[in-house]
Amino acid sequence: MLARVHRKRSRLPAAVLAVLAVLSVAGAVPASAAAATTVVGVASGRCLDVVGNVREPKTAVNIYDCNGQANQAWTLTSTGELRVYDDTLCLDVVGQSTTAPAAAQVYTCTGGANQRWTLRSDGSIVGVQSGLCLDVTGQNTANSSPVAMWTCNGQDNQKWRTSGGSADTQPPTVPGNPRVSDLVCDSVTFAWNASTDDVGVVFYDVYHDGQLMKSVNGATLSTSLPVVAGVTWGLFVNARDAAGNVSQASTTVPITPPQCQADTQPPTAPTRLVGTASGTTVTLSWTASTDNIGVRAYDVYRDDAKVGTVTGTATVPPATSFIDSGLAPNTGYRYSVTARDGQANVSARSGTAAVTTGAGCANPVCAVTQVGTDTDIPWGLVALSDGTVLYSRRDAHDIVRLNPTTGAKTTVGTVPGVSGTDGEGGLMGLAVSSTFASDHWLYIMHTSANDNRIVRIKLENDRLDTATEQVLLSGILRNKFHDGGRLRFGPDGKLYASTGDAQNGDNAQNKTSLNGKVLRLNPDGSVPSDNPFGNYVWSYGHRNPQGLAFDSQGRLWEQEFGNSLMDETNLITKGGNYGWPACEGTSGSCGTTGFIAPKRTYPTADGSCSGITVVRDVLYVACERGTRLYREVISGDGLPTADVYFNGTYGRLRTVEPALDGGLWLTTSNLGDKDSTPNNSNEKILHVALG
Structure with missing residues (x-):
């Protein structure tokens, strides 16, 4: 158990700090990473070090004279891990603790939030799960001083610099000339020109329509992306440096992948359409259509004008009910429904449901x-x-x-x-x-x-x-x-x-x-x-x-x-x-x-x-x-x-x-x-x- 050390609380600077995006990437494949670097304590001038150069999980970390050995060579991945020993172990918070003090160690990389870190431009290294800062215990500066997690306070024993030098607040330039090639039904190659940065670009973050798809290292200028057949997306990319400064986004490249296989068969028509009125609201229900690949949507018609759509996904079929609100009182309406598949093949219309609304609104x-x-x-x-x-x-x-x-x-x-x-x-x-x-x-x-x-x-x-x-x-x-x-x-x-x-x-x-x-x-x-x-x-x-x-x-x-x-x-x-x-x-x-x-x-x-x-x-x-x-x-x-x-x-x-x-x-x-x-x-x- 680490001893609790009394510390003076001080407020962090009120500057707006751009920080490292560390969105997790699904799967167990190691994330792309920057080159290995030392992590040096600002107060001590000593390196973040795996105790005794031991390559075993659960080994503690401390600070020690920088010596160029493998136990001081840390690699920052695009998911925010700090890996050591040729990426075999990760900096880890013991027991996934989120309260100070919490012990730090190295452990087999799991992708967990207790192994993900934010490198802020003020030099602090913050645990994503806990919000605590990587801290040299007791503000010590001597060799072998233990490193743990403590409430962030802005003091120099919580500040670190990498091989890149001191704090960096300048974002990279915008990635240029985004472009696509090899567009097929389920993948595309997306490429761009390199950004520049005063220290160096460490990662590129690739998005579609504001949704993060992938992060790659700063030496990578193209990547293969999964796409959805027939769905239009807008692709763009940001550049990111080691301090977490993020560029403005590139221009958008729209894509619409072709279908993986031609489908000309429409769904069957919906059946057993029933409508009931409650005041000026009508509730419709029907029996699902079938399709050789899958029904993706139902379109609802009132008096032959489309008034609504019920949508599904490639794996979840659309619902078979619809609420039509805000109608006129004491009025008769005719409803019908059609089904659509993923390639816009449309079924015949269902039978008609005739519904008459009530005398007044009795609905929300x-x-x-x-x-x-x-x-x-x-x-x-x-x-x-x-x-x-x-x-x-x-x-x-x-x-x-x-x-x-x-x-x-x-x-x-x-x-x-x-x-x-x-x-x-x-x-x-x-x-x-x-x-x-x-x-x-x-x-x-x-x-x-x-x-x-x-x-x-x-x-x-x-x-x-x-x-x-x-x-x-x-x-x-x-x-x-x-x-x-x-x-x-x-x-x-x-x-x-x-x-x-x-x-x-x-x-x-x-x-x-x-x-x-x-x-x-x-x-x-x-x-x-x-x-x-x-x-x-x-x-x-x-x-x-x-x-x-x-x-x-x-x-x-x-x-x-x-x-x-x-x-x-x-x-x-x-x-x-x-x-x-x-x-x-x-x-x-x-x-x-x-x-x-x-x-x-x-x-x-x-x-x-x-x-x-x-x-x-x-x-x-x-x-x-x-x-x-x-x-x-x-x-x-x-x-x-x-x-x-x-x-x-x-x-x-x-x-x-x-x-x-x-x-x-x-x-x-x-x-x-x-x-x-x-x-x-x-x-x-x-x-x-x-x-």
């Missing part, structure tokens, strides 16, 4: 009215006291005032300094405080050429007075994807903002970084005195949060994009750690003490949810890839059920906000969603009446 979701359209992507939206709404146009960088009664739209102005990212960045969240009627401040979150930032501008005489602009918070790292962007005033009068990890997962665990967080600001941009860490951070461990909403108890709910497994709805607590990148939803190390579990998860195929709101203690979740609206009654601190509405009816749903009449505002995000091209969309702004 009633009428839906389209009140406007836009050629750009409506992102942030606020309802004003006069019944009009303001919404931001993400790629056009301006703000529109919409009168829902007449449909009249007025552009109130263009926000200065907004820049797209050829991805998800641009003009995003909007918010107004309870004092808007008197002070006229409109709060805005947007991407600039260099960062993400929060500003406020006065809205005077139906125009943005850009001369009044105040930058409240800047320096939030940006990238092509993972920019967050939602703003929400709380009942405490503070402004809350969701920020993405900027495609660098360990930003989320760095409490001095503004990324991968829920932030909390005073309305003037200052730090509230009761924030948990003395800075803007309210909660951390988030990947790409975009939804924020408060319930009647003043509790904050948050909606977050996962990587490839699960999206999640979280109940946010002051100072809470929500686990990214060590866990995603309930996968990975999410059961580890100190990580707060989500209140509900969603498979990414059914989710990719952006906006949330709470009306009468019911949470509404707007989903893009899932093309649906979830309705979830808050029960205690949980969300026990999730009812699905508008499943494919309006396509991808981006933003949901409360309307003054007790209903919802809902916006779509169907075209131009992953680029920064203005006015290449065809989106709807909808009002949803609630029962």
Whole structure:
């Protein structure tokens, strides 16, 4: 047992630190790695050393004079391991402990989170599972001083440098000329030109549409990737150095792999279609179709117009039910359903189900009215006291005032300094405080050429007075994807903002970084005195949060994009750690003490949810890839059920906000969603009446 040593607590520098992404890669194949290097203690000038040069698991580590032997040659892998002895053993936290003090050792590489490390640009080496720092016990500097895990305090006995030298804060340049070759139904070769860096590129991280696919070492400029036949993806790559600084993303290369085998046989028609009405809502069910390869979707028709789609995957068939809401009372409707396979072969239509709605709405979701359209992507939206709404146009960088009664739209102005990212960045969240009627401040979150930032501008005489602009918070790292962007005033009068990890997962665990967080600001941009860490951070461990909403108890709910497994709805607590990148939803190390579990998860195929709101203690979740609206009654601190509405009816749903009449505002995000091209969309702004 290590002796506990009393230490002076000191605050880490408040700089925004870019850190090493250490997303785990499935499988037991050793991850690609950089060249071996020494790891030298800043306080001692001595090397991280395996005691006695012993090549056995469970051998302790200490510091010792640098001597060039194999027990001091460490290799950083793309999954964040520190390997030694020609990659045969890994630096490991004994017993997977997450509380200080915890012993460090070398052990057979397992891929576990207790063997994954963040090398921060301030020189600290942080355990992904524990959040503790690699520490020379007792601040000793002599040979054979033991090395263990301790609460991070910023002192020199917790700082290390590699062969590359001292702290590095400069990111690599953008990888150039991304390109593909050898595209077949299940794989593609993706290549790019090398980035440059003041110290050196250690890894390249390859993504499709914001989802990490693979990390390769810095000497690799092409790699083979698995793909899905017939599915369009956008590939891009980031460069990363040993200090964890991440470049901006390359340009996107779209691919659509061919089918592996031709399929011309359509599914059989769905059978036994039945519809029942409850008030102005109709519930349909049918018997599944069959197909020689597999049914991937059902399309639902009302009076011969398609009103919804129920989707599945290559391994999970689509559901055989659908809810059609917001219908007219005392009205007869005719429904039919067709089935589709993965190559767009369409079945004959089912038989018809005739249904007549009731005299009035007796359901949670009633009428839906389209009140406007836009050629750009409506992102942030606020309802004003006069019944009009303001919404931001993400790629056009301006703000529109919409009168829902007449449909009249007025552009109130263009926000200065907004820049797209050829991805998800641009003009995003909007918010107004309870004092808007008197002070006229409109709060805005947007991407600039260099960062993400929060500003406020006065809205005077139906125009943005850009001369009044105040930058409240800047320096939030940006990238092509993972920019967050939602703003929400709380009942405490503070402004809350969701920020993405900027495609660098360990930003989320760095409490001095503004990324991968829920932030909390005073309305003037200052730090509230009761924030948990003395800075803007309210909660951390988030990947790409975009939804924020408060319930009647003043509790904050948050909606977050996962990587490839699960999206999640979280109940946010002051100072809470929500686990990214060590866990995603309930996968990975999410059961580890100190990580707060989500209140509900969603498979990414059914989710990719952006906006949330709470009306009468019911949470509404707007989903893009899932093309649906979830309705979830808050029960205690949980969300026990999730009812699905508008499943494919309006396509991808981006933003949901409360309307003054007790209903919802809902916006779509169907075209131009992953680029920064203005006015290449065809989106709807909808009002949803609630029962």
